[in-house]
Amino acid sequence: MNTRKHLLGLEGMSAEEITRLLDTAESFKEVSERPVKKVPALRGMTIANLFFEPSTRTRISFELAEKRLSADSVNFTVGGSSVSKGETLRDTAENIQAMKVDMIVIRHSAAGAPHFLAGLLEASVVNAGDGAHEHPTQGLLDMFTLRERWGNFDERKVVIVGDVAHSRVARSNIHGLVAMGVEVVVCGPPTLIPMNIERLGVGVESDLRKALDGADAVNVLRIQKERQAAGLFPSIDEYARVWGVSADALKHAKPDCVVMHPGPMNRGIEIAQDVADGERSVILDQVTNGVAVRMAVLYLCSGGAAIESEEEQTTTEAKTTKGKQVA
Amino acid sequence: MMLKLANLTHTSYIIDNVVVVDPVRNTSYPGHVAIVEGRIDAVERGRAKEASLPIYDGGGLHLAPGFIDIHVHLREPGHEYKETVASGTLAAVAGGFTAVACMPNTNPAIDDPSVVEFILKQAKIAGRARVYPIAAATKGRKGEILSEYHELVAAGAVAVTDDGSPVASAEMARRVMEYAAPLGIPFIEHCEDMAASGEGVMHEGFYSTKLGLKGIPAHSEEVCLARDLLILKSVRGARFHAAHMSTCGSVALIRRAKEDGLPVTAETAPHYLCLEDKDLVTYDTNKKINPPLRGEEDREAMIEALKDGTIDCVASDHAPHAAHEKQVEFNAAPNGSVGLETMFPLLVKHLVKPGHMTLPQALALITNKPAQCLGIPGGTLARGVPADLVLFDPNEEWTVRADALHSKSRNSAFIGHAVTGRVKHTLVDGVSVLPAKVGV
Numbered sequence: 001m002n003t004r005k006h007l008l009g010l011e012g013m014s015a016e017e018i019t020r021l022l023d024t025a026e027s028f029k030e031v032s033e034r035p036v037k038k039v040p041a042l043r044g045m046t047i048a049n050l051f052f053e054p055s056t057r058t059r060i061s062f063e064l065a066e067k068r069l070s071a072d073s074v075n076f077t078v079g080g081s082s083v084s085k086g087e088t089l090r091d092t093a094e095n096i097q098a099m100k101v102d103m104i105v106i107r108h109s110a111a112g113a114p115h116f117l118a119g120l121l122e123a124s125v126v127n128a129g130d131g132a133h134e135h136p137t138q139g140l141l142d143m144f145t146l147r148e149r150w151g152n153f154d155e156r157k158v159v160i161v162g163d164v165a166h167s168r169v170a171r172s173n174i175h176g177l178v179a180m181g182v183e184v185v186v187c188g189p190p191t192l193i194p195m196n197i198e199r200l201g202v203g204v205e206s207d208l209r210k211a212l213d214g215a216d217a218v219n220v221l222r223i224q225k226e227r228q229a230a231g232l233f234p235s236i237d238e239y240a241r242v243w244g245v246s247a248d249a250l251k252h253a254k255p256d257c258v259v260m261h262p263g264p265m266n267r268g269i270e271i272a273q274d275v276a277d278g279e280r281s282v283i284l285d286q287v288t289n290g291v292a293v294r295m296a297v298l299y300l301c302s303g304g305a306a307i308e309s310e311e312e313q314t315t316t317e318a319k320t321t322k323g324k325q326v327a
Numbered sequence: 328m329m330l331k332l333a334n335l336t337h338t339s340y341i342i343d344n345v346v347v348v349d350p351v352r353n354t355s356y357p358g359h360v361a362i363v364e365g366r367i368d369a370v371e372r373g374r375a376k377e378a379s380l381p382i383y384d385g386g387g388l389h390l391a392p393g394f395i396d397i398h399v400h401l402r403e404p405g406h407e408y409k410e411t412v413a414s415g416t417l418a419a420v421a422g423g424f425t426a427v428a429c430m431p432n433t434n435p436a437i438d439d440p441s442v443v444e445f446i447l448k449q450a451k452i453a454g455r456a457r458v459y460p461i462a463a464a465t466k467g468r469k470g471e472i473l474s475e476y477h478e479l480v481a482a483g484a485v486a487v488t489d490d491g492s493p494v495a496s497a498e499m500a501r502r503v504m505e506y507a508a509p510l511g512i513p514f515i516e517h518c519e520d521m522a523a524s525g526e527g528v529m530h531e532g533f534y535s536t537k538l539g540l541k542g543i544p545a546h547s548e549e550v551c552l553a554r555d556l557l558i559l560k561s562v563r564g565a566r567f568h569a570a571h572m573s574t575c576g577s578v579a580l581i582r583r584a585k586e587d588g589l590p591v592t593a594e595t596a597p598h599y600l601c602l603e604d605k606d607l608v609t610y611d612t613n614k615k616i617n618p619p620l621r622g623e624e625d626r627e628a629m630i631e632a633l634k635d636g637t638i639d640c641v642a643s644d645h646a647p648h649a650a651h652e653k654q655v656e657f658n659a660a661p662n663g664s665v666g667l668e669t670m671f672p673l674l675v676k677h678l679v680k681p682g683h684m685t686l687p688q689a690l691a692l693i694t695n696k697p698a699q700c701l702g703i704p705g706g707t708l709a710r711g712v713p714a715d716l717v718l719f720d721p722n723e724e725w726t727v728r729a730d731a732l733h734s735k736s737r738n739s740a741f742i743g744h745a746v747t748g749r750v751k752h753t754l755v756d757g758v759s760v761l762p763a764k765v766g767v
Contacts, residue, residue, distance in 0.1 A: 011537070090654050110656035111539035112610030119609075131658070133539030168539060195542065196533035 006118045006125045007297050009134035010175040018176055021296055022144050028299070029292035031068055041299050042071035047103040048096050051077045051128070052089075055107050057263055057287065058128050058138075062105050065294035074101075089113060090120060097121050103302065106130070111168075124301045132166045138262055139172025141293040143180065145286050146217055149258055153180040159211050159253075160202075161187045161245060162221030162270055165194040165232075169262045173219060174200050187211035188221075188243055191232040208242065208249050215253040219260045220245050223270045236269055246272040250280070258282050329384035332718070332752050335759045339363045343375040345385030345718065350392065350691035351707050360390060362714040365757035370708045385718060388751055391690050392706050393425025393456075393715035394671060397697040398490075398570055398594060398642035400663070401427070401458070403449060404442065405434025410647035410735045412449035412458060415667070418645070418734035419456040420760045422668040423750035425715035426457040426698075426705050427645075431468065432491035438463035438474040440482035447483050455760045457715070459485045459703050464503045464514060470495045473506050480510050485701050488515035490570055493551050495521060501558045508564035513592070513701065515568045516555050518577070519618070523547035528658055530604040530619040538607060540657065543619050545574040552577050556584045559591065568700050569593040571644050573618040575628030582637045592700040594642040597666060597673040598740050599629050612653045612660035614740045616644070630683055633692060640697040643670045647736030664740035668732050672746035675721055680747055686721060714757035723749035 010018070031039055047066050051059050059075070066073040076096065093104065103124040106114050111131030118125040129135040143153075150156060158177055164170045164186045177184050178201040185203040186193060198204055205211040212218060223239060233239050250257060259271075259281045267273050276283065329343060340362055347358040347370055361369040361380060375382055396419065402410035410418075412429075419427050429446065431437035437446070443460045450458035462484035466472040468491065476487060487507055493516060494500045503514050524547045529535050531542020552569055559567045569581065572595045584591045602620045614620060632638040646663025653660050670693065678689045695706035705715055727744045729737040753761040 088651070088655055108656065110658040112657045115610045116656060131539050132541075165536075171537070171539060194536035195531055197536050199533045200537065 004301055006114070007136050007301055008114050008118060008125065008127050010136045010139045010172045010179070011134065013175065013179060015179050015181070018140070018143065018179060021140055021293070021300065022147055024300060025140070025144050025289070025293045025296035028295035029289065031295070032288070032291055037068050038070055039068065040070045041304060042066070042069040042302055045071045045102045045302060046100065047071045047073040047105060047298065048101045049073060049075045049128075050092070050096070050104060050106045051075070052106070052108045052113070053129070055129070058107060061287070061290040062128060062294050064291050065298055068291070069295055069298060071298070089116065093117050093121055097123055103298065126297060126301060129168050131168065132171070133168050134172045134175075135168040136172050137290070137294050137297055138169050139176045140297065141286055141290040142173055142219060142260055142262070143176050144289045144293050145260065145282050146258065148285070148289070149282065150216070153177070153182050156216045157183040157185065157214055158217045158219060159185045159187055159215045160219045160221065161208060161211070161243060163192045163223055163227055164188050164197065164221065165192045166224065166227065167221050169219070170221060174202055178202065185211050185215075189233045189239070192227065208245070209252045212249060212252040212257070215257050217258040217260060218245060218250070218253060219262075220271045222262065222264065223266060240269045244270055244272060245275055247274055247278070250275065256280070260286055263287070329382050332383045332385065332759070335383060337381050338365050338757055339380055341375045341380045341382045342385045342390060342718075343382050345388055345390040347708070348389050348391040348687050348690055349708050350687045350694045353685070353687045353691070355389070355687055359385070360708070360716070362757045365714055367708060367710055367712055367714050369710065388718040389686075389721050390716060390718050392694045392708055393717050393753065393755065394423045394690075394693045395426045395697045395703070395706050396424050396643050396645065396667060396670065396693065397428040397640070397701050398596070399427040399429050399645040399667065400432065400647065401429040401446070402647055403433065404445060409649055412446060413453040413455075414733070414735040415645070415647070416450060416453050416455035416458065417762075418665070418667040418732065420753040420755075421733045421750065423671050423717040423719060423753055424456055424667055425717065425753060425755050426459065426703065427667070428459040428461050428485060428701055428703070430490045431461055431463040431488065436463040436468045437461065437484065438466050438468070438479075440475070440478045443479055443482035443484050456755065457705070459483070459701065461486045461488055461490070461515065463487065464489045464494055465499065468492055470499050473502060476507055476510055476512070480512060484512070485703055486513045486515050486568070488517065488570065490515060490517045493517050493519045493521065497554055497558060500555055501562065504558060504562040504565035504567065507566070508562060511566070511702065513566035513568040515570050516551065517570050518548045518551040518555065520547045520550045523550060528615065528619070529607055530621045532604055532622050534604040534607060538610070543617075545576055545621065545625070548572070548574050548618055549576040549580060552580050556580060556589060556591065559584075559589055565590065567591045571596050571599070571618055571642070572629070572638055573599045573621050573625060575625045578628045578632040578637055582632070585637065592639045593637070594640050594697065594700065595629050595633070595638050596644045597641060597670050598664060599626060600641070601673055601677045602740060610657045611740075612655065612657055613664055613738045613742065615657060615660050615662055616646075616664055616740065617662035630678070633678070634683055639700050641670065641674065641692045642697060643667055645734070647734050648738045649736055650738070653738045663738065665732065665734045665736055665738055667734065669727055669739060669741045669744070669746065671719070671750060672725070672748040673741065673744075675748035676746045679721075714754055716754040717750055718752040719748055719750045721748045723747070725749060
């Protein structure tokens with residue numbers, strides 16, 4: 001039974017629950033492949049997308065997921081933090097709640113902002129990325145993409161390369177993959193590897209070629225140029241040479257090693273052009289799967305029952321049929 | 328027939344039927360205390376016999392010198408919406424404190440004798456605890472020009488610090504120590520290397536990694552402390568006091584400095600004894616403090632350092648902030664927790680109950696020892712000193728509730744924390760200063 005009200009992070013989530021989420025996402029992926037891409041699962045529900053930080057991909061992905069579930073959604077986008085805008089996050093959220101919103105999807109530059117709202121509001125809260133903390137739907141869609149390729153997570157090694165210190169994608173991937181029993185190695189300049197990260201159950205290797213040895217997948221993180229300005233590495237050129245994922249570096253990984261990137265990419269910096277567009281790249285699959293995973297998350301957090309068996313899938317079919325009629 | 332302490336009206340009287348706790352002599356015993364004209368006249372074992380003075384019933388409570396907190400932010404002048412001298416000293420006496428030393432990060436800063444005089448006047452009007460202003464080490468706490476120490480001390484300042492910020496340059500830290508030396512006042516350093524702290528908001532370690540919050544490394548505190556200790560070696564007559572020590576590395580530095588005979592004293596705060604970085608997993612902004620809550624080994628080192636005397640005393644770093652300032656994203660929240668009303672029961676709960684030290688030893692950390700660090704009076708039961716006393720039940724167990732705090736701000740890191748020991752009466756100059764409603 002699913003009783004999750006919020007999705008604040010993947011930390012502490014069991015393998016069983018992750019599997020249930022991915023299974024549910026699989027059912028929803030099929031919806032996006034139909035001519036009429038809509039089911040009535042969340043009809044009558046109102047969802048507010050609060051994006052306090054610029055994001056195109058994640059916001060559109062959530063919006064599409066909401067629309068395909070027939071939810072009513074509104075977007076609230078502001079640059080910078082709520083504090084600099086004059087209104088506090090608390091006031092913004094309470095105002096939106098006063099308009100009777102059932103769910104809140106929040107992207108915020110401050111780690112813990114979704115937890116703050118979850119403690120304050122009646123609505124369900126879905127974390128769409130909080131500071132350098134977590135980006136759970138990204139972690140799930142990365143895992144969904146891997147499972148789609150592999151069938152399961154047995155005996156697999158995933159390497160996460162880049163600015164791990166500032167990456168919420170890295171943290172959510174680590175929590176999820178470690179829960180599924182995957183060997184995870186993080187790699188990057190020591191100045192961008194956060195203290196004691198090995199205690200999350202991952203290996204640490206600063207040499208990219210060594211890290212990639214025997215890897216089944218590599219998840220390439222976006223490098224923010226401002227980190228160079230902050231003195232955390234000397235130059236983009238050196239970064240690209242030492243930690244950029246190139247075809248040459250990938251020779252150390254398994255031949256069928258999958259290449260992922262959460263986007264947006266800096267081609268030629270953290271990822272070589274031919275790798276980004278190569279046959280091992282699943283970067284666009286990640287984007288496609290993002291919608292399905294977010295549909296599953298919104299559906300389950302709204303109180304929907306997990307879709308696991310054939311029989312329940314039929315129920316979805318029935319709902320879909322009804323959805324078609326409505327549409 | 329003994330009188331009730333709740334109805335205390337005399338200035339010369341006996342408090343009978345108490346357990347006297349003497350932190351100076353490290354002892355406690357059933358006894359009674361005679362007070363004449365607001366001063367301690369006699370502290371004796373057993374029950375009172377002669378009846379030349381009115382006798383009040385101590386009800387079997389423990390009686391000790393009034394507590395002294397040498398690191399308090401009273402926020403006045405300038406931030407009266409957070410706390411005032413009146414509300415802060417009310418919180419003080421509710422927590423058993425009869426004297427507090429207040430920090431100069433006010434607006435204006437305590438860098439002018441008029442501000443010292445203003446605070447002392449406000450304290451007198453409030454009529455609760457004694458207040459000892461600590462002056463800014465540099466004008467406006469900017470680290471550029473020395474404040475006028477001679478005039479500030481003449482007005483009543485007892486030490487200098489730029490607390491809230493470090494004295495950033497080694498050159499200025501040296502000049503502060505040199506200029507303060509002949510006045511006999513300590514320089515209190517807020518040890519922090521601002522570049523090392525950067526945009527950090529919590530202790531750097533596994534939990535900052537896990538929570539995705541920027542870390543403040545332990546060495547941010549330690550490099551500044553080490554620098555000051557090196558300077559201290561060469562400044563004749565200087566006295567140095569390290570505020571709110573939080574790391575095991577700092578403990579090691581102070582231990583060595585004391586072995587070398589340097590005139591250094593140090594304080595830590597209750598939150599470094601009872602809370603850790605892992606307690607931030609809920610992103611509770613009331614636990615956002617600077618220096619940040621550290622790791623387990625730091626917390627344990629701090630308790631050891633109190634036991635062996637490396638760290639001399641405990642001060643609350645009482646730092647009131649309004650609710651609207653704390654009810655924001657973790658990154659945006661100001662640092663600090665109120666602490667005056669929870670310090671004593673936290674020490675009982677976390678130092679005395681687990682057997683780290685005896686009750687008189689624990690009380691020495693908030694009575695005579697902090698008084699010695701600053702060179703202020705109080706903290707003893709000596710004959711002839713003002714009868715600044717606290718009576719408490721050392722065994723009463725209670726839970727900290729925000730709405731029961733007397734401070735104007737309720738940003739306590741300890742809300743919901745179970746504690747042991749409850750203050751029942753607080754006397755300054757032998758007069759009850761604790762309002763009846765205290766102890767809800």
